[in-house]
Amino acid sequence: MKKGQVTIRDIALKLKISISTVSRALRDSPEIKLETRKKVLAMAEKLNYTPNVVAQSLRVNKTKTLGIVVPQLASHFFASNISGIQDTAYSRGYNVMICQSNESFDQEKSDIRTLISSRVDGLLISLSRETSSYEHLDNLIEREIPFVLFDRIHEGLPVSTVTVDDSLGAYKVTKHLIGQGCRRIAFMSGPEEMYISKKRMAGYEKALDEYGMKVQNDLVKHSDLTENCTQILTQELLDLEEMPDAIFAINDPVAIDVMKFLKSRGLKIPADVALVGFTNMPISDALEPSLTTVDQPAYEMGKLAANNLLDQLMNPEDFEPQAIVLDTELIVRKSSQK
Amino acid sequence: MKKGQVTIRDIALKLKISISTVSRALRDSPEIKLETRKKVLAMAEKLNYTPNVVAQSLRVNKTKTLGIVVPQLASHFFASNISGIQDTAYSRGYNVMICQSNESFDQEKSDIRTLISSRVDGLLISLSRETSSYEHLDNLIEREIPFVLFDRIHEGLPVSTVTVDDSLGAYKVTKHLIGQGCRRIAFMSGPEEMYISKKRMAGYEKALDEYGMKVQNDLVKHSDLTENCTQILTQELLDLEEMPDAIFAINDPVAIDVMKFLKSRGLKIPADVALVGFTNMPISDALEPSLTTVDQPAYEMGKLAANNLLDQLMNPEDFEPQAIVLDTELIVRKSSQK
Structure with missing residues (x-):
């Protein structure tokens, strides 16, 4: 982007509205009030804003690399997402480079910076459990760096998202x-602000x-997804005057931590407490008892995100952001059959 | 590296010996015969070779990024290696970018190229199960791009390696x-040429x-490490005139595939067949029966590799390549106690 060129950030600053509102x-976008749209268009004209898409499509030095x-x-879930992304990218002549945020917001920002410095052509991002502000994503939109959010997304940005129907899965x-x-x-949920916690709670x-x-x-308990925290919260459930007769864990790794803990306390699954996870890790049917869970098409999610x-x-x-939502399947095994 | 500058490749070509021999x-290095060392030094003098280490240490545009x-x-094993690498790198002001080879030799070469194009300062590499020629590593040595090999290594290169004592682990x-x-x-081993297959076999x-x-x-069976192949080979073991009374699997993921298969055939572990893995994945004590295995300090391996x-x-x-070998611990659980 040339210096001095008017960007959507300039329009947003002048109007004191968010960058993503300007972009939409x-x-x-019909999500934005007509009045706002008119204001934005007027300001764009006034500042002589020209969208950068042509410049972008002509941008030289493409690295043919995607950042994840x-x-x-x-x-296993994210590893399968990555395999789906990678297979799709390779088949279309792209390489991928991967960073993990370790569930840290600061690390997530640093990862994005590192990948951008490596001049990736676009990004695929699943947010950390800590992420609850989104300026770093606004910044990508402002710089017109294409990205797609998957699984742990933030709604309301003018970018494509790929999720499963988390709410329907939890309902089932x-x-x-x-x-x-x-x-x-x-x-046994995850951090309250996390996208999947909210959807599965619903x-x-x-x-x-x-x-x-x-x-x-x-x-209802909010684990930080570590084994230690999950154990403490499971103990709290067991200490209630009337113990739960079932525990629905936000994902299979948390369900496995709950299972280990219940077994260590001599409780029978499902007779004393039924247990259900969410992910369908390959290990989940090798457990004793085999784990009832929700199958998430992780590989497929990766493929769709990469193709988008x-x-x-x-x-x-011609690009229009899409919200792609995949269906899930309840896999009933022994851990929940009373 | 400036064009026209004499490199170790030129010396290797002139003497018709390998680049790594020249480097050593x-x-x-005492591994190289005195006669060869003399020849190499003479040719280096003749060609006016000057080592590139100073240029390298003064190289500008460091990205402060490591490639994995x-x-x-x-x-879980490689994910833990990566966490060890990443934590160490961050604490010393470096970011990391990761590529997976999907066990493909071609992909491994492409991953290395991608990371080099992103101008990583150095690489940490664990080889694919297909890798049985090493020109791509010679090429890194020739270009004086620092790298360390870990777990799935190739011996005989003038680079540092980090492994566990695979042979001793398998002996235990x-x-x-x-x-x-x-x-x-x-x-139940892995591909015959793979470093860990050979060492654990020994x-x-x-x-x-x-x-x-x-x-x-x-x-002795050589699985390609996929569930399908492991199942077929386990069936072959069961079909023998005299069935084995124990199966030692090259790693925990393979052991879990064997366990699922034995259970599906109605066999009791350990009564009919004892079973042992190698890795100590966190899941291995949640299995029924809990899995006897060898604990590999994966996180520690990553830390040591990154620090090196x-x-x-x-x-x-001042750098001298090191061969770092870590000890392992046999964790006896129910799957092997007759």
Whole structure:
């Protein structure tokens, strides 16, 4: 981007609105009020703003490399996302470089900077559990660096997103547990602000609602996703005056930590406490008891995210952000069958 | 490296010997015959060769980024290596970028090229299961790009390596199984040419030898490390006239595939067949039966590899390649106790 050129940041500053609002207004997004759109267009004209897409499509020195940022690599789910991205990228002549944020917001920002310095052509990002402000993403939009968010996303940005229907998946789990006769279903969730925590909570709540049950605050726990924290919170559930008869864990790694802890306390799964995860790690059917879980098409998510980003790189002019939502499947195994 | 400058490749070409021999001869390595060392030094003088270390240490445009190449990311072992590397790198002011070769030799070469184009300051590499020629590594040595090999290494290059004592680990496993009364101990190995296959085979053989037992070829299988291949080979073991009474799997992921398969055939572990892995994945004690395995200090390996590489970057003049070998610990659990 040439110095002195007017950018969407300039328009945003003048109007005291966010960069993403300006970006969406310039795309005529119906999510932005007509009045705002008019203001943005007027300011764009006044400042003589010209969109940078042509410059971008003509940009030389393409590296044919995509950058990936994931919260963690020691996760079958993210490793499968990456394989889907990588296979797709290779088949279209691109390499990939990967950074992990280790669930740290600062590291996530640093990873993005590192990949940008390596002149990747675009980014695929899944946000850390700590990320709750989004200036670093606004900055990418402002610099017109194409990126796609997947799994741990932030809604409301003018970029493509790829997720599973987290809410529906959690709804299916909760309904299944109710069908097994469970009446005190605990939800071992992740950090409250995390996208998947919010969505899966919504599905859990919806199913309880349908059966005339209310969310009980003492049955909802927010683990930071470490084994230690999950163990402490599981103990809290066991210490309740009336113990839960089922635990729905936000993902399979957390479910495995809960399973180990329940076993160490001599509790029988599912007889004493039913247990359900979310991910369908390959290991989940080798556990004793085999783990009921929700199958997430992680590889497919990676493929779709990569294809979306590459389409955007090929045809920046025609690109419209998409919110791609994939379906999930409940896999009933022994851990939840009372 | 300036064009026209004499490199170790020129010396190697003139003498018709390998680049790594030249490199080691120039370092006065005792592994190289005195005669060869003299020849190399004479040719270096004749061609007016000057080592590039000063240029390298003064090289501007350092990116403060390390590149990592691992065979696969969906592996707790490599993910832990990476965490060790990353934590060490960050604490010393470096970022890391990661590529996976997907166990493909071609992809490994392409990954290295991608990272070099991104101008990483150095590389940490664990070789793919397919890699059995090493020109791409010679090429790095020739270009004086510092790198360290870890876990899946190739011996005989003038670079640092970090491994565990694979042979001793496998020896401990085999001796333990013999102590449990097992007399037909199968070894479900990896590809024959892979470093860890060879080393772990040597330890298996040594223990059998000590007890006056011979390696029986029909009890040694070479899986390509996929679940499908491991299942087929396990079936072959079960189809033998006399079934094995124990299976030692090259790593925990392979052991888990064997475990699933034995269970699916209605066999009891350890009563019918004892089972041991190698890695100590966190999941291995949540399995039924819990898995006897060898604990590899993966995180520590990553730390040592990163520190070695960073020391080399800080002080290229004083650097001498090291072969760092870490000890392992046999963790006896239920899967092997007859």
